[in-house]
Amino acid sequence: MASKYLPAALRSSRRIVSQISRPQWRSFSATSQVRSETLAVHRNKPDNNPSIPFKFNEQNLALIDEILQRYPPQYKKAAVLPLLDLGQRQHGYCSISVMNEVARILEMPPMRVYEVATFYTMFNREPVGKFFVQVCTTTPCQLGGCGSDKIVEAINNYLGITPGHTTEDGLFTYIEVECLGACVNAPMMQINDDYYEDLTPESAVALLKALRESAQAAETGKTVKVPAPGPLSGRRSCENSAGLTNLKEPPTWDPEVFMRKDGQL
Ligand code: FES
Secondary structure, X not given: OHHHHHHHHHHXXXXXXXXXXXXXXXXXXXXXXXXXXXXXOOOOEOOEOOOOOOOOOHHHHHHHHHHHOOOOHHHHHHHHXXXXXXHHHHHOOOOHHHHHHHHHHHOXXXXXXXXXXXXXXXXXXXXXXXXXXEEEOOHHHHHOOOOHHHHHHHHHHHHOOOOOEEOOOOOEEEEEEOOOOOHHHOOOEEEOOEEXXXXXXXXXXXXXXXXXXXXXXXXXOOOOOOOOXXXXXXXXXXXXXXXXXXXXXXXXXXXXXXXXXXXXX
């Protein structure tokens, strides 16, 4: 008799079990959040608040006139990037007063200018040192040459600071950045507007020393030779560092045979 009712009992018990509510969640993973207040949050400080006046100088006003002529008058806000760049070059960084002045000139809501300046990492929202050092630590620079880890370590030791900080003498601000587009000359770093490539720990430190000496010598009117931008390895550009491996001889074929004789391409 019991066996007659067993299948029905199993069915109903399965139904009851399926109706018991179960927690509706599933696990997921995410990389750790990097919180950076300097990128997106403005807090008034004695040296960076809206009551500090900022005006473009005569030279930059002339440049702004020229830049604005590239856009129809109703779209002049398209010039927000070059104007922020000019403001940063004149003032040293993109202070709130620089952004407000750009907004006034371009007749934009200031918030729209803040959005642009905080989106693009090349705009510094805080003061930086005389030499703004950006060391690329993306994969090709990590793997190329001696590797960017060694460059970072050498700079940490020489400057006595870690990325994201400024030296006490105000000469160097130093950060790590993503690919700067010179991977073929890895590892590399950008200092102000210049690229220095094919770095070794020794050449990187020698470069920083020369920059420091040049800044100190400038106060006394002297000059110090600083390595020229580009590869510091002796390469002229991004040619094979082992030298020419092909096309070493002039062509052996007779141009008269292979080229058209009517002068046309
Ligand atoms: S990875 Fe460093 S420049 Fe591209």
